[in-house]
Amino acid sequence: MHRHDEMLIPDITRRNAKLFPRKEGFVCGENRLSFAEFQERTNRLANGLMRAGVRKGDRVGALLNNGREYAEMYFAVPKCGGIIVPLNYRLSPRELCWIVNHAEVKVLVVDEGYLGLLRPVRAELTSVQQVITVGGQASQTTDYEEVIASSSPEEPEIDAHEDEVVGIFYTSGTTGVPKGAMLTHRNLMSTCQAICIETKIGPSDKFLIVSPMYHTVTPSFMFAHMYRSSTVVAIDHFDPDLLLSTIQNEHITHVFLVPSMIIFAMEHPNFKDYDLSSLRLVWYGGSPMAGEKVAQAMDLFKCDFGQGFGMTEIGPCFVSVLSPEEHRELLRKGDYGRLSSAGRNYSNAEVRIVDEEDRELPIGMVGEICVRGPHVMKGYWKMPEETEEALRGGWFHTGDVGRIDDQGYLFVVDRKKDMIISGGENIYSAEVENVISSHPAVREVAVIGVPDPQWGEAVKAIVALKPGMTATEDEIIEHCKKNLASYKKPKSVEFVDALPRNVMGKVLKKELREKYWKGYDRRVH
Amino acid sequence: MHRHDEMLIPDITRRNAKLFPRKEGFVCGENRLSFAEFQERTNRLANGLMRAGVRKGDRVGALLNNGREYAEMYFAVPKCGGIIVPLNYRLSPRELCWIVNHAEVKVLVVDEGYLGLLRPVRAELTSVQQVITVGGQASQTTDYEEVIASSSPEEPEIDAHEDEVVGIFYTSGTTGVPKGAMLTHRNLMSTCQAICIETKIGPSDKFLIVSPMYHTVTPSFMFAHMYRSSTVVAIDHFDPDLLLSTIQNEHITHVFLVPSMIIFAMEHPNFKDYDLSSLRLVWYGGSPMAGEKVAQAMDLFKCDFGQGFGMTEIGPCFVSVLSPEEHRELLRKGDYGRLSSAGRNYSNAEVRIVDEEDRELPIGMVGEICVRGPHVMKGYWKMPEETEEALRGGWFHTGDVGRIDDQGYLFVVDRKKDMIISGGENIYSAEVENVISSHPAVREVAVIGVPDPQWGEAVKAIVALKPGMTATEDEIIEHCKKNLASYKKPKSVEFVDALPRNVMGKVLKKELREKYWKGYDRRVH
Secondary structure (H helix, E strand, O other): OOOOOOOOHHHHHHHHHHHHHOOEEEEEEEEEEEEHHHHHHHHHHHHHHHHOOOOOOOOOEOOOOOOHHHHHHHHHHHHHOOEEEOOOOOOOOHHHHHHHHHHHHEEEEEEHHHHHHHHHHHOOOOOOOOOEEEEEOOOEEEEEEHHHOOOOOOOOOOOOOOOEEEEEEEEEOOOOOOOOEEEHHHHHHHHHHHHOOOOOOOOOEEEEEEEOOOOOOHHHHHHHHOOOOEEEEEOOOOOHHHHHHHHHEEEEEOEEEEEEHHHHHHHHOHHHHHOOOOEEEEEOHHHHHHHHHHHHHHHHHEEEEEEEEEEHEEEEEEEEOOOHHHHHHHHOOHHHHHHHOEEEOOOOOOOEOOOOOOEEOOOOOOOEEEEEOOOOOOOOOOOOHEEEEEEEHHHHEEEEEEEOOOOOOEOOOHHHHHHHEEOOEEEEEHHHHHHHHOOOOOOOOOEEEEEEEOOOEEEEEEEEEEEOOOOOOOOOOOOOHOOOOOHOOOOEEOOOOOOEEEOOOEEEEEHHHHHOOOOOOOOOO | OOOOOOOOHHHHHHHHHHOOOOOEEEEEOOOOEEEHHHHHHHHHHHHHHHOOOOOOOOOEEEOOOOHHHHHHHHHHHHHHOEEEEOOOOOOHHHHHHHHHHOOOOOEEEEHHHHHHHHHHHHOOOOOOOEEEEEOOOOOOOOHHHHHHOOOOOOOOOOOOOOEEEEEEOOOOOOOOOEEEEEHHHHHHHHHHHHHHHHHOOOOOOOOEEEEEEEEEEHHHHEEEEEEEEOOEEEEEOOOOOHHHHHHHOOOOOEEEEEHHHHHHHHHOOOOOOOOOOOOOEEEOOOOOHHHHHHHHHHHHHHHHEEEEEHHHEEEEEEEEEOOOHHHHHHHHHOOOOOOOOOOOEOOOOEEEEOOOOOOOOOOEEEEEEEEEEOOOOOEEEHHHHHHHHHOOOHHEEEEEEEEEEEOOOOEEEHHHHHHHHEOOOEEEEEHHHHHHHOOOOOOEEEEEEEEEEOOOEEEEEEEEEOOOOOHHHHHHHHHHHOOOOOHHHOEEEEEEOOOOOOOOOOOOOOHHHHHHHHHOOOOOO
């Protein structure tokens, strides 16, 4: 039974099939599905999953590349009352095994190319009753297209409610044990509406998926564009040429990119050869981008830019928003500081900064960023204590440290766990990183705390230099002394070829810290 | 306690006061309030209402003209946990008395000019403990500005939940006994988001309130624009000169009008003298408008037009939507038929047509329009049976008869209760009205059923002619015979100077029917 006052994720595809049956709904490579075909295939898949034993609330894992099947899974799993568990194909077999077992996944849908990732741990995946394979025909697995072909095209009638979970999105694991953020119909529809309101999309727009579809940001944009009956196009991996040629050939109007993708595209030698005139808006997020870089990108792409702050637990990029209008205005004013901020509190969320005792801090003070609003997750899967801790007092505690200025702009200063405490002083790694980044020879830098017998922690910089450039440890430290309070300067500098990053472009500080903290109790995250 | 995953109506003003304290928030006549002032005054009013005895769930009536106080009431009442009951000042003292008693209003906020409306029934309003008067100082009442001045500016901390009722909106009463539609935070926030998505508004826009603020459409637009931190301007009555000069002088970008207001403005002799270049979008609804008139208006106003279908119980104008893009496209194609339709199912609602047994009808078939989605009311206040009947099977039954064409456009054919059953045939009054309207001498027409001993009901047309034009009963009937199946033509025609209409421009057919049905059991509505 569907309540009279709710709209659920599967309602999106039914509406599109009714209003725009012949319009292109989802495109990836050779696959071009109309909204009617998309509706039929997702219905078939939903029925197929039910036949495979998926019942209300059962978890269905997805270990897939970007593509038609991933888009279908995001609608078919809620259509049969299941819960999707998107899996990151960059994880090791051991990590995947942990997540699949923790989520107690019943049916796994896997790209043939990733079967090898599961092989070493297959025997341990005791909850998995069936593996459905996309592409090729592996023995002991079921073929995805066979499931589609042999199932009914009618939409299943199921009991569903907006506060029920659509997906469990495991956090990327830059710190600690992965936690599964449970996002409900209501959470996802709310993010959907935020995207529609902020990006002003309509049925004549065309969105390009570039980021991996297992990350919450990607289905969020997909849901939003399908909600507005826009066409969604996907590419199955990031490559500057593929990105630029797809924008050109498919007449893409909207795209979401992480800053590193924007920079790769800008630095592409043939950038100017592509006709990007269809592009109306580039939305970016996931990691910070310097104001000067943003200005340069706006100049080069010749379209609007928008950006926002979010995370898996609270919805991506639309909790705090730097709107296209603000981008233009700040650029006109030359206010590069605010252009690199995370923007202002979006209409349907509330953001505040609190101290260690959860008291709201006045304007300008640095503390933990807390958020509430309908995007905020229901909780962590099977972790009631972590849920209660994260949501204490009716606010989600982001674990990010930041401040809000007198015009309401949010500045994310650091991850709380990346903050260094040295001699009783709080040192924000991001602040030190910004200074070191401004050194002409530095390509990228991460600043971490390492054990120090005298100060508790000492500041250490891990630096990758630009090709052909040189700089010494002393020069870097000297540069910091000139631009920072002395206690914030690194005590040591290590040079590396490149920093370890996750797929969203975030530096894996845990990995950097690990070797220094071996044998210590603290800093296990 | 405010839940971590909800946003409530009062959150709108708090956010604006934080982000845009000095920006103009609400303007009416001489009163120009910044968002900070608006937040402070609504906090004070909320505290004042609490001091007057308003507790969680208590009803607060508003009998007010458009203006600052009405805007403040819509935020202050939910801020103190109360429920606002907007009252139509066009009602008779007897009708007002019925509603105030039915809603058990505890505190009444009244414009001094309307105290006379209450005087004859004051002794019967036993639930009313306090009357607060706006303007002037009536004895035995409290002054609104005194309440504001003597109360704390801090926002009250109250328990609130999105499924709680913000307002009870009594239906305008064109049929039967008034019913109080209960709209929750969630209903209103959802309509808010629909307006934002469809009208693409942002903080740099400026909305003009023209329609009466007791009608649900007006606070809905006000909430939406405040939600996006736009400035809201109000005029206290409709007058073409005041409308056009306010658009010009306040640089209005968005306005909601009912068709009759648009036509009045278009026909104003000095229309061309006003500079309306700031206007980006006119949204209209409430009653149908012929495609040709829409085309003429778009040409004259030189801005986008949008329109939609809705009603008090399901939210106004954004359940089915004819978007600005569709207006342009249909105009380009000369598709005046669809230009006068109610548009297509909005993204966050579902519309379907059912037969008498609530079975969904195929494309093109005429039946009752049913709706579901988060805008749909919680129910009718103190009318559990009517609520259950209206919401049976998880759908709100609108009582409107319509069809959806093969491209998804909704055509509202008639009110179910205005449908005439003659000799077993269904005759839609609106269809006959459209034909009679096309007669060159006819200014306006209403078609009703009157008792007929042979056929049960007979078709009767009530016609007002254009000034200086003439037409006879036979000519009108002859005109219908040429353009309609013979059984649909009126058996009689009555000529009047003008049709009775309610303030939203809807013809009051109940009033027209009354004299013919006196002494009959049927058609009491």
